[in-house]
Amino acid sequence: MEPVSFPPLSSIAICGGTHGNELTGVYLVREMQKQKVDKIGSVSISTVLSNPRAVDVCRRYTETDLNRCFTDALLSSPITDSTPYEVKRAQELNAQLGPKGSEKAVDMLIDLHNTTSNMGLCLIFYTVDYLNLQIFKYIQSKMPSVPVRAMQLEIPLSDAYSLDALGKHSFSIEVGPQPNGVLRADIFNIVKEAVDHTIAWLQEFNSGSTFEAGEVEAFTVVKSVDYPRDPVTGEISAAIHPQLQDNDFKLLKPGDPVFLSFSGETVKHEGEELYPLFVNECAYYEKKIAFHLAQKRTFKFPSIRMKKD
Amino acid sequence: MSSYNNTARLTEARRVAIFGGTHGNEMSGVTLVNLWMKNSDEIQRKGVEAKPFITNPKAVEKCTRYVDTDLNRAFTPENLSAPAGDELPYEVQRAQEINKEFGPKGSPEAYDVIFDLHNTTSNMGCTLILESSKDLFNLQMMNYIKKAIAPASCLVLLNEHPLLKYSTSRSVAKHPVGLEVGPQPQGVLRSNIFEAMRVILKHALDFIELFNEGMEFPSCTVEVFRVSERIDYPRDANGNIIAMVHPNLQDCDWEPLNPGDPMFQTFDGKTIHYQGSGTVYPTFINEAAYYEKQQAFVTTRRETLVASAIRKA
Numbered sequence: 001m002e003p004v005s006f007p008p009l010s011s012i013a014i015c016g017g018t019h020g021n022e023l024t025g026v027y028l029v030r031e032m033q034k035q036k037v038d039k040i041g042s043v044s045i046s047t048v049l050s051n052p053r054a055v056d057v058c059r060r061y062t063e064t065d066l067n068r069c070f071t072d073a074l075l076s077s078p079i080t081d082s083t084p085y086e087v088k089r090a091q092e093l094n095a096q097l098g099p100k101g102s103e104k105a106v107d108m109l110i111d112l113h114n115t116t117s118n119m120g121l122c123l124i125f126y127t128v129d130y131l132n133l134q135i136f137k138y139i140q141s142k143m144p145s146v147p148v149r150a151m152q153l154e155i156p157l158s159d160a161y162s163l164d165a166l167g168k169h170s171f172s173i174e175v176g177p178q179p180n181g182v183l184r185a186d187i188f189n190i191v192k193e194a195v196d197h198t199i200a201w202l203q204e205f206n207s208g209s210t211f212e213a214g215e216v217e218a219f220t221v222v223k224s225v226d227y228p229r230d231p232v233t234g235e236i237s238a239a240i241h242p243q244l245q246d247n248d249f250k251l252l253k254p255g256d257p258v259f260l261s262f263s264g265e266t267v268k269h270e271g272e273e274l275y276p277l278f279v280n281e282c283a284y285y286e287k288k289i290a291f292h293l294a295q296k297r298t299f300k301f302p303s304i305r306m307k308k309d
Numbered sequence: 310m311s312s313y314n315n316t317a318r319l320t321e322a323r324r325v326a327i328f329g330g331t332h333g334n335e336m337s338g339v340t341l342v343n344l345w346m347k348n349s350d351e352i353q354r355k356g357v358e359a360k361p362f363i364t365n366p367k368a369v370e371k372c373t374r375y376v377d378t379d380l381n382r383a384f385t386p387e388n389l390s391a392p393a394g395d396e397l398p399y400e401v402q403r404a405q406e407i408n409k410e411f412g413p414k415g416s417p418e419a420y421d422v423i424f425d426l427h428n429t430t431s432n433m434g435c436t437l438i439l440e441s442s443k444d445l446f447n448l449q450m451m452n453y454i455k456k457a458i459a460p461a462s463c464l465v466l467l468n469e470h471p472l473l474k475y476s477t478s479r480s481v482a483k484h485p486v487g488l489e490v491g492p493q494p495q496g497v498l499r500s501n502i503f504e505a506m507r508v509i510l511k512h513a514l515d516f517i518e519l520f521n522e523g524m525e526f527p528s529c530t531v532e533v534f535r536v537s538e539r540i541d542y543p544r545d546a547n548g549n550i551i552a553m554v555h556p557n558l559q560d561c562d563w564e565p566l567n568p569g570d571p572m573f574q575t576f577d578g579k580t581i582h583y584q585g586s587g588t589v590y591p592t593f594i595n596e597a598a599y600y601e602k603q604q605a606f607v608t609t610r611r612e613t614l615v616a617s618a619i620r621k622a
Contacts, residue, residue: 116496182595
């Protein structure tokens with residue numbers, strides 16, 4: 001592959017509290033704001049508490065999920081008295097960190113999340129971006145004792161609905177398992193380290209270093225599976241099977257148990273071999289998702305360096 | 310006065326309630342009670358009227374701990390005797406309704422036993438919560454349950470602390486039993502946690518059936534962990550926490566905490582050590598709902614209680 005160069009990455013936004021009860025990002029952003037972190041070497045840093053109202057009440061959102069409000073349609077929708085808080089907030093954030101898709105947008109945006117699923121440290125990308133892949137590989141190499149993986153959702157920019165769609169190059173850092181409303185020190189330390197490594201990489205990049213070509217494995221979501229539900233009430237009638245629970249990223253084969261009903265029946269996986277992710281994420285019960293299923297793919301990337309003009 | 314050699318004669322425990330959803334986002338109890346309200350075969354026992362009941366339906370519907378105020382702190386004498394009215398917080402109204410249906414608290418008409426099903430984000434495993442060290446019936450039942458599930462463990466937490474004890478939903482009954490199983494995130498249903506709670510209730514109901522049939526339960530000893538002290542997070546002048554439960558303490562419920570052991574870690578990596586005078590056994594370590602109650606964990610002390618033999622009167 002031909003080497004690729006990019007302009008310097010001089011502005012980064014670190015966002016926490018996009019979901020108000022995912023506490024690692026909330027406290028990391030607050031701590032950075034307390035320490036008045038705004039520039040490290042060549043990189044200027046904005047720290048943003050994305051959904052302060054949800055943070056105040058320690059809930060995922062107040063009216064609607066902020067992390068679904070960044071589609072082109074919602075960002076340009078007219079504001080009225082009945083517009084949900086999160087839709088208004090998304091437009092404020094778009095003005096502050098975007099506009100989405102424009103030259104003025106922040107160079108890099110990292111959105112910090114927690115999950116109740118056993119995902120370890122997972123970077124979430126929306127498009128294949130050589131910069132993001134290089135950073136993923138860098139973080140993996142610097143944190144060998146932590147499971148560091150990447151997940152990809154292929155979505156065109158206009159449909160991209162999450163906060164990280166605002167930055168020119170972005171990803172979310174999703175770390176679990178951590179319950180909503182709980183702050184675990186081990187998870188906090190892992191996320192802080194990943195953010196520190198990302199900032200260190202940006203400085204190296206901006207100083208003119210070349211990052212070698214390579215390849216990484218990442219997981220591309222292909223579908224989602226809902227819980228078995230009572231046909232009349234819609235209530236779930238089974239729990240994630242103990243053999244699937246906490247086994248995110250472990251290959252699921254046809255015939256492997258996925259649900260255990262309250263009356264003791266086992267439901268098995270049918271269809272192709274795939275990797276389960278976001279197994280038993282609290283916030284996904286209302287979105288009718290028990291887990292996602294993904295394929296593992298290898299992504300190659302070229303050597304990259306900063307563009308010198 | 311020693312009653313070790315006497316068998317205590319106790320009234321039969323006919324009316325038993327199983328409460329779920331006292332906290333609307335603690336899913337094992339919500340799920341079990343809903344299941345048993347649809348089909349109560351599993352909880353039927355000879356000589357026992359077992360009633361499953363959702364205590365906080367509005368909180369369950371919103372999948373939140375409470376709507377206005379914590380129902381499991383609402384059964385105070387003031388609340389229960391306040392004039393009824395729509396201006397009262399939802400949970401206080403609920404407490405009055407529950408007290409009417411399953412109490413009144415402290416009266417002969419009150420339910421014999423109430424099991425209140427809870428989950429915790431703390432790594433407490435299966436825990437039975439006892440409100441009085443003198444409740445022979447409960448002590449014998451807890452002994453029975455512990456033996457029945459061995460080698461799996463079920464520990465007993467005794468909260469008789471004059472200041473830290475609180476007015477629970479179950480306190481309406483003559484024999485209140487708290488059942489706390491974790492770790493489980495709020496709003497999440499874990500199969501292993503759900504099934505563990507189900508098994509404990511099965512043994513509890515078996516015990517009540519045997520007792521009502523006239524079986525004598527010989528004198529026994531029960532190891533309990535008695536609540537001693539509430540420890541809050543270090544906070545700044547604005548009340549914001551400035552440190553987290555230390556990785557060495559996180560998930561170590563029921564393990565000894567000695568003076569000098571790591572207790573909290575600040576955001577910039579410094580360790581704060583436990584400064585108590587002796588070894589304690591911490592529990593409810595990093596429970597989500599207790600950040601707002603100024604509690605990072607509680608300390609307990611180990612004690613062995615002796616329960617005399619019991620038999621139906």
